[in-house]
Every structure is written in structure tokens, then in C-alpha cells.
Amino acid sequence: MNMKKIAARLRAKLSARLARTPLWVSFMLMTSLLLLASTLLLSLFNYNYSRSGSIKEYNTQSERLLNLKTQNLKSYLDSLSEFCVLPVTDNAFYQQLHQTVPLSQAAQQDILQKIQTYYYTRTDLNAYHLYLLNQDLVIGRSSGDQRMKLQSAPNMGGNRQLEMCLKAKSGASISPASDGSLFVFSHTIIRISDRTPLAAAVIEVTPSALLSGMEGTNITLYSGGTLLYTSAKGDLGSVLKSPDAPDSVLARGPLPKDGLVRIGDEQYLCSAAQDETYGFRLVSLQPISSIEESFRRARTFSLLEGFLFLMVSLFLTYFSFHFLTAPLAQLSVSQKKLGKGQFLQIRLGRSLEVARLSDSFNQMSAQIEKLIRENLIASLNEKTAKLTALEAQLNPHFLNNTLQAIGSEALMCDQIEIYDMVTKLAQIFRYALKAGNQVPLREEMVFTQNYIDLQKLRMNDRLDVKIDIREDLLDVTVPKCCVQLLVENAILHGITGDRSSIHIQIEARKTMPNSGPDGPSYFNLTVSDDGAGIPADKLQKIRHSLKAPLSQDNAGSIGLVNLSTRLKLMAPEASFLQIDSVEGTGTRVSLVMNLQRSRKNVQSIDH
Template identity: 30%
Template sequence: MPRFWFRIKQQINQMPVSRQLILAITLIVFLILTAMTGFTYGRTIETVNRQQLSSTQEILDLKKDDFSKYMAQLENYSMQLRYNDQLLHIISSEKPIDYTSSSTVSSALRDTFLTRGDIVSYRIYLLKNQTCYSITRSDFNVRSASFKSIEDAELFKEANSANSHLAFQPEYGKSGSFLTICRVFINIMNRRPLAFVEITVNNSYCKSLSADSSGMKSVLSILDRQGRLTYTSDDAVLDAQDIPQIKQVLSSQSRSVSLGKEDYLTASSSTPDGNWKLISLLPQDTLREPVARNRNLSLFLALTAFLVSACLISMLIRIQMRPLRTLAKQMRNVGRGDFKTKVYVGGSAEVINLSRQFNWMTGQIDELIQKNYVAELNEKIAQMKALEAQVDPHFLYNTLQAISTEAVLSGQKTIQRMVEALASLLRYSVREKDRISVETEIRHVREYLFLQNARFEDRLAYEIHMDDCSQPLLIPKISILCLVENSIKHGVENSSDRISIQVSIRVSGGGLKIVVSDNGRGMSRERLAEVRGMTQSEGAGGSSGIGLPNLAARLKILYRERASLSIASEPAGGTKVELVIPLNEDEEDICTDR
């Protein structure tokens, strides 16, 4: 997989910029549309589930109220025989049942049975006479039979122990039956049971209650107080084995349950007495069908919009890239040496600005070429003049050598020393390389100061402080000498007071820091601003002779912006010039080793 993605990345990098833009923008549009569709689908499913669950809960509450009324009717129905005075006298009597009493019981039982159409069977057990009378929907004849004892039956115990003397037995799993209602008739005086009634009800009412007119194919289930399944409208979806899972879902915050291969939303509602709980299962696939259709339509529209946007984006990018292609063509012409070419293209503001910058750049390059060409010509001319003037230094050296020899013969050692210093300075300024060591520069600075000291005598004093590690470092020739000359020219010559010049050379912060200061008259603010402007202007090297502008120009040529030359001066406060020259890695290693 990493190799596969690497190949894809490599192919994309090899594409033109226009295709990369088209691919990137269309991919972003596709991802945004897909994300919006997925987000909308999820939110729609959530909203539909919430709304449908709320609607189902409202309907289920109405069905619960209707079911409560139905159960109340069945409870009252189970008491109808108790209100028959003749039957009550018979079941309370200790006498054996004769034919007349049997006919009375049968008639009352048949009449009560026929008053409702949802009764499957009706049985009454006369406890004192140990006789059972029954009637069923399949046989409308009342039949009687004797029994030995019913007090040990679970339903009888449950009904007899209940405050309402009523019990219910679910008939789930029996074809067509809903439940059996069990009631005990008691003697109000002594609270002893007189008769026991069993009424089995069919599920016709439950079927009508579970009828779904919304078309959502919901499943209605009914549980009794003990959590036993009493009725379900679809055995294939929910049976007694699923009840624990349903209870767990109803007790949690989640309303979703998985039954088989489908997911259902659950809603429940309990009757006020807590005897019954109605549960509605709503299939989520049914809810998702219309949302899924809308999602598929949205995806189709998103794909269509993606293709249309891809075409439009491709057209727009090609239109925007057309001026760039023209610009690239002109750049190839510049690469061939045609710096006179100009580009005039339309398009966006950025492209127009780029063409203007291109035209400005070619103009600057052409101007620079012209300047370099002129400078090269001037350099050739200067070299020719230097060759012509080579005789002059040799003549001066020979003349100074003759004067030095004459001074030695005459015993004038001071004159000899001055002549030798002057010859050394002349040789240094002509023959040495452009960059020399600090040690060599300082040696000639001392010779220069020796000559100036002979001139000004006690009016000039100087001190030179130099780090040992700075001696082999390379600096521009005549750089320190230029700073010392500037101090003498503006400090000593313009004052009759004693002037002291301080020269400090040390390595600091990755550079060589050279400071030359004097205690002369200094410069006014206007003159200081003028000198600073001369050292910072582009034509700083245009002045003749050795001076600060010339030094600043050489620094820019050798070090560009990495070297600095700063001047500080106050009237009657002296002048301080600070020169910082960057060090290369080898020079830094030399200073570190020392």
C-alpha cells in the first residue's frame, strides 16, 4: 500500500499545475457533496426516528387507554353471575343441587356467555357442591361435571389471595386465545370462597387493536404484570424468548433493538394499575426506505453537480492558465537572451500584476547587464592605465630607497625609519591582495601612526588592543587604516588639543568587531547624517581616494548585507566608528580552538 500511494503521489507531481488544480478542486467538491449528503442522511434518519417514535408513543398511549377500558369491561363481566340473586343463593346453599337449581345455573351461565362475542369458554366451579358448569364457543350446550378439589390449583390460589380476588392467565401460544380471567366469588360475611370462575377470551380485540393503518408494519405486543408475553401481532418477529431483550432495551436510554436480521424502534405504555404493558415495535427498514430514496436522489444530484462543476472548473482554470502560458513563452525568450521582450496579458489581477513584475524584472536585468558591461569596459580601461603607470611605483620605490641610504650614511635614523615606513605603506597599498590578515593590517596601521606621530608630535596618542585569535583572520585591505585615517583627518587636523585614538579588535557573536574611536571635536548632527547617507547610498564607492564611503562600498561587494559599518559622534564628544565583519566556519573554528 505505501508503494501504491507513492506511485500515485509521483504521478500527481508530474502533472501540469492546471490538472493538479482541476483534480484538487473537483476532489474537494466531491468530498464536500458526499459529506453533506451523508450528514443530511444521518440527521434525516435521526429526525424521522424521533418523530415517528413520538407519534407511535402517542398512538400507543391511546391504545393503552382503550385496552384499559376493555380489561375493565372483562373484569365487570366476570362479576355478572355474582349479581344474580338466584345463582348466589344456590352457590351459598349447603343443599345438594337438584334439577331446578342445575337448570337455573345453566340458564344464567348461557345468558351471560352469549352477551359477548369474544368469549371462548366460560366455567364456574361451585365449591360447596363440587360441581363445574361450562360452556364453549364450539358447543353452546352447558355441561356439568363434578370435581374433587380446586383449592390446590395455582390460579385459584392466586385469585383467592389477591385483594380483587382476580387473576389472569396468559394463553399465548394457544390458537385464537388471548387470556383466561379467574375470579373467586366469596361470602361477604365470612370471606370464604363460594365459587370460582374461569373465562377464556379470544384475541379478536387484540387484533383490532394492533391493526396498523399507517402502513409502517409495526408489531404490537402485550405483557402482563409478571412480564409474560400475552399477545403479539407477529410471532415471526417477537416471541417469548425475546422478552428479556425487550425489557433490557426499555430500561435503557436506547430505543433500538435487533430481532433476527432487522432493527426495530421500541415504544411502551403501561396501564394505570400496572397490570399490563403495551409494546410497539417499529421496523427501521420501513422508516429508512423513503429516506434512502431521497439519499440516492441526493447522491445522483451530487454526482451530476460534481461532473458539471468539474467541467466548469476545468474551463475556468484553462482560461486562467492561458495568460500564464503566454508568460511562460516570453520567459523562454528571456532565457534565450532577449531581455527587451515585454509581456502584456489580461486575466485576473494577480496575473496582470505578475506580468508587470516580469516586465520590471527583465528591465532591471537588462539595465544591470548594461551596467556590468560598462563596468567591465571601465575595468579594462583601468587595467590598461595601471599597466601604463607601473613605472611610477618602481620609480618611487627606487627614489625612497636612495633617500633611506643617504639618511643612513648621514646618521639620520629617524628620517630612515620614516622613509622605510612610507615605502612599506606604498608597497602595501599597491601590491597586497584585496583581503589580508588582521596582523598585517595592524602592522601597517602602526607604520601609518608612526608617520602621523612624527607630524603631530605630542598632539597625537594612540592605543591598539587586539585579541590573539583575531590576528590570522582576513579583512578587506586598508579597512582599519581607513578608519584611523578618518579619525586623524577629522579629529587631529581640526584641533590643537591632544587627541587620543583607541583601536579595539576582538571576536564577538560570530563576527570580528573593530572599533576606532577618538576624543576629538566630533561632528554636528547635520554632518553625521550626511556621512551616514554617503556610506549607505548605492553609489558609495564613487568618491575618489580612501574614505568611509569607499570602505562601505567594498564591504557590500565582499559581504553584501552581512557586514555592517556604523558611525556615532557628538559635538565636542568625539567620534566612534564600529565595523563588524562576519566570520566563515573555518575562522570560527580557529577562534574556538584558541
Template identity: 30%
Template structure:
């Protein structure tokens, strides 16, 4: 018992491993399996439907053919019944009724008395009366399938039977039905009995008996005999077999008579069989067509084998086509996966080549565009970081000297105070304070600190130029806490001191203002200096609208450098703009985000 359990556990584990290896992580194997199952089930269902459809059609066709045979046999019986009626009508139709008189004379007398009566009549009238026996022999020779024709006398209890070979006269003392069973009716015969009535007395003196050979039934369906399946029976209402194409039930009652009235089309006879029954003929016989189900199934073997072969070929072809199609998609998908793996490992140069324009082509195209965009983004960020580092390095290099000079300046200031040169001492104090602020490594600073730094810078020049220079700062207190880029306003002021200040004037002035426009802090530095010529102004604007070269970034911490640093820190939507009128002054506008809280642009 333990061995069986162990083998079962091993088999289950192998199945689980097979599933996990070939299906759980293999999408295309799942698709192939599902599609194969759908194909097999669909084609098998279609084949069953086609086979059922053609099988039902074949059964209907066979039953219709069998029903046609039964109708032909019924027509044959009606024809034979009509022939019997025609013969009896000929006995009655003669105007002088000589044939009827001869028949009545034959039925009322012994055969010798009948002959004497014919001679007497002939001698009395000189007219030879029509002979009923000759008439019957003519009918016997006219209808080839009449086996026996005869007369029965109900008064004298005798029978005259004529066959194609001889004439038999029977004197019996039995009833009519016993005579028929004994001398006329056989298992393979069809018998009609007609009354012969005396038109004067209206009494029935006898009967005309016509017995047809049942072999004539074959002629009714000989054209369909070779193609007909099953067998045909002709039965009396009591079950006696009149005709049996299989020659199995002659001489006995049909054993399945009670099942012929059942409504089902399939009955259990010797074996399950399809049944047709007709009872509309003049004789009242039951004409039965029996087709065994096995014969019907045997006729469908060829169709079944053909459908199996065609279905198998189509399934194989469909699965082969599906397999190669999925293999192609799998190969192309693996190409995409390998490219993604290379990208994950840092190879940004990988590209996917797809020929067919389908979903995988779109994925490959999006992947290629993503790699290109990523490369450009990395390049941009990398270059931007390098430029920022370069700008910081240049600023740091510029800040190193004040750092080393700070102690020296402090010593000079103390020396100037000792000689009571207070203005020189104040300038040295302001300069040392400026150097101390610039030494700090902060990138972002509150606007208040930046304005204080600019005020000290402007005070330094105000002391230097005495009454020729002044400045004004107009900024609301609630804006002072906003954070700005460190050392971003001072380079603009320095540009004015170096290039815009006119020494021959006593009203040199610079204004620093700041306002909040929606979510943007707008800082304006305006002066009344010499201004900028249109050509140089256009050149400056072009430089501001293009990326600063590495050389320019390393050589200047002025206007261009400040603009580039703002874009690097806060994004391309921010920076500097310049307006100037020669002889009237210049206005520089700085825009930085107010809601970013001093966070650098990512």
C-alpha cells in the first residue's frame, strides 16, 4: 500500500514539475494547448454533426426508398384486385347474359348435367352459348401471374380449378373456407374471391376464385431490388405471411405482428430495425418494410472513415500551422525579452528589429523609442549635472580666494581703524561679510539672506561713489521667507556696476523689487544706467534662449551662468529675461517657482 502511495505521489510531483516548467511560465505553450483543445473539440463536434446530418439523410433516403417499394407493392395489389373485378364484370356485361347463364348452369348442375343443358339449349335455339370454362382459360392465359382460376358452387359443393397445365374438378362436401385452405390458398399466393349472383333470384350461386402467384410482387420493385436494404413482408391482418423477400417467415405467422402498431420508427425485431408499414391496398394486407439498423450503419462506414480521415488531417494541419505560427511569435517575443534584459543590464544601445507590422512590431517600436528617449534624457541629465558641477566649481574657485583673504582683510580693517580711517574699515567689514556669505556651500537660500547680501554689496559701492549712487529695495516682508537660488541677484547688480554705471551722473540708481504672480516669484532688477545696444541685446537674448556651452559656463558666473543655473535647478520654464533702452537703463526679470519650496528640479 505504501509503494502505491509513493508511486502516486511521485507521479503527481512529476505532473506538477511538468506543468510549472512547460505551462506555468510559458504563455505560448498555454495558448498552443488551449488552441489545440479548441481545434480538436470544434472539428470533432463538426465531424459528429456532419456524420449525424448525413446519417439522418441516409436513413431518411433509405426509408423513403423502402416506402416507395411498399407503395409499388400496394399498387401491384390494387392492380390485381382491379384485374379480378374486370374479369367478373366481363361475366356480367354481356347483353344477352349468355356467359352469366352458362356460369350459373355450371354452378347449379353436375358437370354431366351442365353438358346436357348446353346440348339441349343448342338443339332448341340453334345458338351455341358462350362457354365459361373457355372464358376462364382465356383469362388464365391473358394474365401471366394468375396461378389458378376457378369456380366454386355453393349449392353443389364442388370446385373447378384451372391452372396453366391442367384442369382439376373436385367434388367435396366441406364448406368454402375449408376448400380454400385445402386446395387454393398457399403461403405464396394472393387470392381474390368474387360472388356470382343470379340476377333473377338475386341469390349467390357460387364464387369466382383467382389466385395470383406472389412472385409477381418482385416485379413491382425489381428496379429497386439491388439497392434496397432489409426485407419486405406482405401479411394478412391475422399475421399470415403472403410474401417474404427474405424467405424466412413463410408457413408461419409473423412473430413481431404486435409491434407493427407501435409509433416508434425503430423496433426490436431480430435486431433493432427501422420499420415502414402500409395498409392502404384493396386487399387489406399489411405491407411491411424492415431495415435492420446494422445494415444502415454498415452503409455509413465509408462516410465515417472518410470523415475521420479528413478530420484528422485537418486537425493535424491546423495544429501544425498553429505550432509554427506560435513558434514564430515566441521567437519574436524572446527577441523582445532579450532586448529588455540587455536594457536592464545598462545597454542603452540595444534596438529591436521587427519586419511584420503587428502588435509585437508596435511593442518593439515603443521599446526603441523608449531607449532613444531614455538615452536623450540621461544625456541631458548627465550634461546638466556636469554643467551644474562646473558652475559650482567655478563659483567655488571664485569663493576660495575670499576664504583665504578673510583673515588678511580683517587685519587690514583693524589697522585702518587704528589710524581712524573709519570709511575704509567699514568697507573692509562689508567686504569680509560678503566673503563670509559666499563661502557657504548652500545652493538654495531664503530671499531675505540674498537681499541682505545684495544690500551689503550695494553699500560697498555706495561708500565708494559717495553721492553719485543710490539704491532702493521694495519687497513685501511675507515674501522674504521664499527660497531662491543663492548668488543669483548679485551677478545682475554687478553687471550694472561694471557696464551701466555712469560716473558723470549724480543720480545713478538701481531698484530691486519682488512680487508674487500666481505661483511664480518675479524679481525685477531695474537701473537707469547706460543701457544695452539693440545688437548686443539681441545677442544676449539668443544666448539666454539656447544652452550655454561648457566653455561659457566655465568662464563666467555672470548673467548667462545665472540663467543656466536657474534652469538646471528649477526647470526650463524659469530663468532670466532682459529689456533695455540705450541711455535710459536696463531691466532684468528673474522668474523662479514659489511653491517648489526650494526643491531642485528633477
């Protein structure tokens, strides 16, 4: 509550201050604020656009270099694959791999000699092992061994690298290595006819063999979502090598569209290149802070440019506003003189709007004397109109009280029939004077029944009215006097010519068209008679008048047009009157309302 009072007080002070400030100063202040905000926004946009463009260009270049590194690494792995399948080129060696019976000592020594020859043809290997799957043997040399060894390997299923390459669709896999090696490369040797694995080569690659092709800042190598190598140093290297490293995005998931990834407290521009053959992924991480160093000079220049633009714009704005608002100051002085009784004629220019203001001022000055003379006459006419309205309001009450007095006098004289007639007439009169344009159908039917009873006193057996309305429909809101109007029309226009009596049927139904149970429901009130009916040409004119738009010609008339107008006010597209008549047979008038839409409009129309 205190904040609201403080805000209201500040608004009042600001309004008072602005009321004492010249218009051109207010315009100048507002324009200055808008120009300042626009300049800052433009400078910020220019800086962000340049920054975004530079980051995008840097990211594109990083991706190109990373793709080249990926191609180099793939070429190196292709050479390792060719080295692993060298036994296939030796027919005798290849046939020995097919054998399922145990090899002789001579065959084993022959294989050992050939593998030793293969091994020493390369200098980039820390270890090499060839697993003979049909013999449960392994031949090779680890990094700490002095020479090649041939050993029994009954439990090959516990070798993780061996399992990975056997499961790989390409027959090759890359996995992390122990200290001193870059990674482990595994490749299977298969029987060509049915692609059954015969042997598997597992190689540990030295770091020096590949690092010459991996130059760059913060290059990281992943395979199967596992970190194999990273050139990152310091805190970033520690984070990437830790067990809780954020590898989900870097190793597997798609990178953000802008390429920005936050690792720890630092934000990095990330680029990645994927190889589908061997399943490895190269990732480059460049700190944004190092990239933004190149943007600071551009930012300073952008701010200086925006400041110069602001100063020039303010200078031009000041003279423009002062030039355009000078005639308004003269107009203000002339208005003060007019308020003191000096009727002036002025001529201002500099713009079309100011010229029109001066013309309006001259017209006002010319007419103000006439308005002063007519003011007294208008005041007297207003008082006379109020008295007339009060008198018109008192007359209905006087007539109602008079009817009640007549009814009481008839009752005292035992004139029960006269008492009933006067009482019903008084009830009809009170209902007609009741405020509001809509009433419940229950009240409308009481009013209509009183009217029918009065008509029956006059017509006796010549009038027969039947009412068929369910109890649950009596709470529907309808236009006041609508049913009585339809019954009155049926009596007046139905008993003509040789017709001396009439039968009237009043029905109400709730219908739901083909829109289904969830669609709108309609209220249908029908008044039908067996009277004289309506000629076809007259019926056509009545229907045309009901469909005509609201106008002074039909909006205030009495009868069906008036009722149709009130329905259109309740729900223009959901309520209507429908008339069907055959001359000599009778007339049927239906009042149709969309219950949902008419309910929404009832309160607004009544008020």
C-alpha cells in the first residue's frame, strides 16, 4: 500500500513538473532518451553481430582443420589395419590360422618368426599381440618384454580389447591404453568364405607416432564415448581426465548450435569431427576469453561511433523541435487572452496541423460569444426537461395506485369478477413497467396467462389456449413480453373475416442440431394458431423486415420487428424469429435462441 502511495505521489509531481515545461523541451527530452536507447541498442547489436560472426567464422575454420586432422588419423588407422592383416598375404601363414588341430612346434616357431619380422618393420608400436583363436594361443611382445613370446591363452573372453574388436562390425576397434601408449588398436583376421574370426591383432601405439599430426590447442580424441587422448593442459586437462568429466556432449551428443560449451567456470568454443569407419571423434576446445580479445577494439570503435551519432542527432533534433513548436507557444498566449474576453483572430503556419489549429481557434473565438448567449436558454430548457421527465415518471405510479384502489372497492362490493379483472390488469401494468429487457420464462408465462385470462373474459369460449412447457425450461431467459406479443398477434390477426374463434398452442423445446452432444443447444418457443393465416405477399414482406439490419425504421417499432431487434441484440448470430403461415389454415411463429451465446449477452444488454 505504501508503494502505491509513493508511486502516485511521484506521478503527481512528474505531471506537475511537465505542466510547467515547454512542449519543445518535453519533446527534446523524450527524443533524447529514445535516441540514447536506440544508439545503445544499435551498438550492442552491432557488437553482438560482429562477435557472433567472428565466432562462427572461427568455428568454421576450426572444423576445417579438425576435418584434416581426422583424415590424417584415419589414414594412419588404415595403415595399422593393413599391418594387422599382413598374415593374410602369406598363404602358408593364413592356412595355419585356419587349422583347428594343435600346431606343431615347428609351425609355432615359424609363426613366431614371421610375427617378429612384422613387428620390427614398424617403430610406432609399444606392444603387439596376435591371438590365434582356433589354437588358444597368443604371440607377441609387451612394452616391458625383451623379445617375442608364444603363450597359451585359454581365457581369451576376459580380454576387453579382444572382445571389442570381435563385436565391432568393421572388425576394428580403438580403446584406451595404459601409461606410455596413446591407445590400443585391435583388428580381426577372418575366414573370407563365412567371415568367421580366425585371429585378432591387438596393438598399443606410441604417442610420438601420432602427435605430429595432432598439433593444435586443446585437441581431444574420443572413441565409443571414452577419452583416449587430450592435449589440454592445466585445469581443462584435469577436468577432461577426471572421472566426472562432462563427456556426454563432447564424446557422443550433438554439440549446441552456437558451438558454445561450459566446462567448469570457463566457456569454450567447441568443434567436432566424426569418423564412422573406426568410430572415433576429434574435439577442439578454444576458450572464448582468448577469442574475445580480438573483439575489444571493435567494441570500442562501435561505442565511439554510436556516441558521435547521438550527438549529431540531438543537435538536429533541438533545432527541429524548437522551429516546429514556436507557433504553438504563440497559440497558447492567444488562448490566455481569449480566456480574459479578448476575441482574437490569428494566423499561424510552418505546418498543416498548426494552420488547422489556428483556423479552429478563430472559429472558436467567433462562436464563443454566441455560445455564451445560448447557455442561459439551454440551462432553462434542461430544467424544464427534468420536470417533464419527473412528471412522466409519476403518472404510471398514479395509474397503478388507482387500479389497486378500484380493485379494493370492487372486492368490498362483492364484485369478484371485476376485482379479478382489475387485479390482473394491475399485474400486467406492473410487469410492463418492470426494469430490464430479459426475464425468466416463468415470469413471462405468468404475465401471458394474466393477459389470456383477461381476453377470455371478453371472448369466452371463442378463445382456447393450450400450454406445453417443461418445468426445466421455465428458467430460460427470454425477451420481456415476447410470448404475450406472439399470443396477442395470433388473436388480433387470426380472428378476421369469417373466423369467430381461435385455438392457440404454446410450446417450448430444447433442441440440439447435428453438431453432437458437445455442440450448442437451442431453445425453441413456438406459438401456433388455426386462425386466418397470412397472405403470401404480406408474409414475404414480414420476413424481409425481420432480416433487415437494425435501423431507425424498424428498431423502435412495435410488434414482430421490435421482438426480432431485441433478439439480435441478445445474440446477433444465434437468435432469430421464424414465421410460417398458410392463408386460411393458420400461422406458426418460432422464437429460436442459442442458449450459450444468449446467456453471455444477457447481462450486458440489461445494463
